[in-house]
Amino acid sequence: MSEVYAARRARLRERCAAGGSEAALVSGDANVRYLSGGAPAGAVLLVGPDRDLLVCTADPYADATGRSRPGEDVQVEVLTAPDGDPAVAAAERAGAAGARSLAVEEHHLTVSRHRALRSVAPGLRLGDLGPAVEQQRVVKDDEEISCLRIAAEIADQALGELLESILVGRTERHLALELERRLVDHGAGGPAFPTSVGAGPNSGLAGHVPTDRRVEEGDFLSVCLGADYRGYRSEIGRTFVIGTSPADWQIELYDQVFAAQRAGREALAPGTAYRDVDRAARVVLEAAGLAEHTGPRMGHGVGLENDEDPRLAPSAMGKLDACVPVTVDPGVHLPGRGGVRIDDTLVVRPEADGGPELLTITTKELLAL
């Protein structure tokens, strides 16, 4: 397993050298985990020309979950100074090792920490690594995709069980907590992100924070959850109607969002521009006169973070590759009335391999519960 991480670091090392930096200081949590195999929160990874050093304040081997354990070929230094900044310590080591240039993640380091780095290693020329590691993370290997597949399966199971229970009269907050408990029951390390449950007027809102609003007859109920399996995070969103028969406006709105989401899914292919996936779903909503009731983007990448590159948005630059897992998650919210969100996690595959692989298989027909 550990050679996977070594290979990832080797790629970064080449990238660094090409950029004229002798070493890289990786401080984004997910980036550090991606390159080291595991690290405690707040750890930083120094990818040097010769050796790779993980600097942390907590002992990676004290964590019984094993999540924080780096590969054997990474040196580990645990800072004894209680308030020590691993990034500052790593810069010192790089300077001491004779490095003259160090590429740092300016989009993760604060101005204060960056200044502290300068002061401890004045001889070191600090450059910007930029989102190099984030870009490396976009295309997933089979191991990563199988973790996402399991994470999606867990979320499907948790959601499926919820649908069998009585929903009327329960609060958004309790439904969210029950879903998170079920995720763990089915083997998730935890929720991939805070579970969102929105009933009635709160339905269809992206990232809605569950309230004490109780589920009532005739409500739209939208649910968005995901599982964290070995650090990889799935996402699924569904909207249901509570009661026997949906109202006409509910059926109409659901069909419109469903059509948009299907169009987005069908647009997923290697070589398709990110913005064209957004466009494919967005035009359907625009045609239905719902443009101003939808969100700024129609999907996003998933992996070690719930929300990572690529962004499927009008302004996004770049094209999809095979083996890129993304969500397609259009939503519409009508103020005061509620709305609909339909959200799947899929993996981009070439047509020859059957097209996009759907990881979240819970039905998308409008269920009346």
Added chain:
Amino acid sequence: MSEVYAARRARLRERCAAGGSEAALVSGDANVRYLSGGAPAGAVLLVGPDRDLLVCTADPYADATGRSRPGEDVQVEVLTAPDGDPAVAAAERAGAAGARSLAVEEHHLTVSRHRALRSVAPGLRLGDLGPAVEQQRVVKDDEEISCLRIAAEIADQALGELLESILVGRTERHLALELERRLVDHGAGGPAFPTSVGAGPNSGLAGHVPTDRRVEEGDFLSVCLGADYRGYRSEIGRTFVIGTSPADWQIELYDQVFAAQRAGREALAPGTAYRDVDRAARVVLEAAGLAEHTGPRMGHGVGLENDEDPRLAPSAMGKLDACVPVTVDPGVHLPGRGGVRIDDTLVVRPEADGGPELLTITTKELLAL
């Protein structure tokens, strides 16, 4: 209520003027909430000489919890650009309003965002606001303390109920989830931080991530949880023995940590140096030969963040004031065997008012469950 926030902003405005800046850009989430009364995640607050402007990407009034609603006297601008950076937009507004200098939070802003600020408002001299708002937040008013009192009561209730249930055979993970569910049952907005449950060899570890380890007879079981009530976060930690009679080493270790925690609590008084509170608890553990098995600090402030100023650590500078809520949370972990953590939330009060006010009242005698 809203005049409370106006008064807080007035104080910051004075502080700013004294520092030679015409305006301040507040970007730390808790700082923004403290000054505005409520804001969506990622919002920034521009505290100008004339007006105060909250810039966000999400509509603060769409959040049904009401948490994200700022006071009426704060202007609100919701960015329409999906990828707009509120900090950059706010800097533009400040520049457009004729401000020549802007103090930013360099410990919150990344190097990349700081650069973006420069480029949109080149005429603006950017200074460092430093932890000015964090410092303002240290001493709490009665309203804040009553929120913490309720948050502590909720955590006591959740913990009390857990103690009445059967624990043997259940996993750390499930106990943690049940505690979080009970927090919400009793009115918490959510957990104040990820609930930590450690059994057997995992007991006594600070911030232990719950695993599938099941609780067994003879285990130490340590639990650390807190409630978020209106954004204010309590913290309580207790350690129990599973089974009828604790082993001698368990009784001895518990007594040592309890003595340390009591010494820390008794050291809490206006005018006491932060480091002396750490010292008071630490010497007890050192005398017991446990120095290398304890953590880097013996407590920390609580409020809008679970872990905020002051830090009660050997290197901490500063003295306690009245009305500062802190935790006193010494812990000892013996690798392979487990350990003990005892953690309370208290408010510093003068002797004349009866000394430190204990908010978390669950018993600290060693219970065998």
